[in-house]
Amino acid sequence: MKSYLIDMRVLGDYTFKVIEMKINKMKEDEVMVLFSNEDPSRILRKIKTRRKVDIIVERKTSKEWIVYIIARPSRIQNYITS
Helix, strand or coil: CCEEEEECCCCHHHHHHHHHHHHHHCCCCCEEEEEECCCCHHHHCCCCCCCCEEEEEEEEECCEEEEEEEECCCCCCCCCCC
16 A cells, blocks of 8 residues: 655645646555645645545644545445434
C-alpha cells in the first residue's frame, strides 16, 4: 500500500490540480494525506476525480487540518445510516 503526503501550505493556487492528478493515479487502498493551514473544503470542492474515494478530515487546531483520502474499489459502496 502506497501513501502520499502533500503539504498544501506550499503548493499555492494550483493545489487542487496536483491533488486531482494524484487521486486519478491512485490504486485501490492507497492513501493520500494532506496538511493544510486553512479549511480544505474550498480546495476539495474544485476536484473532479474519476476514482471513488473516502475523505476523512481531522482538525488539529484552529489553523491545522489533516485530510485523509483513501481510494476504494469501485465495486464497494459505503452507506452511512443514522
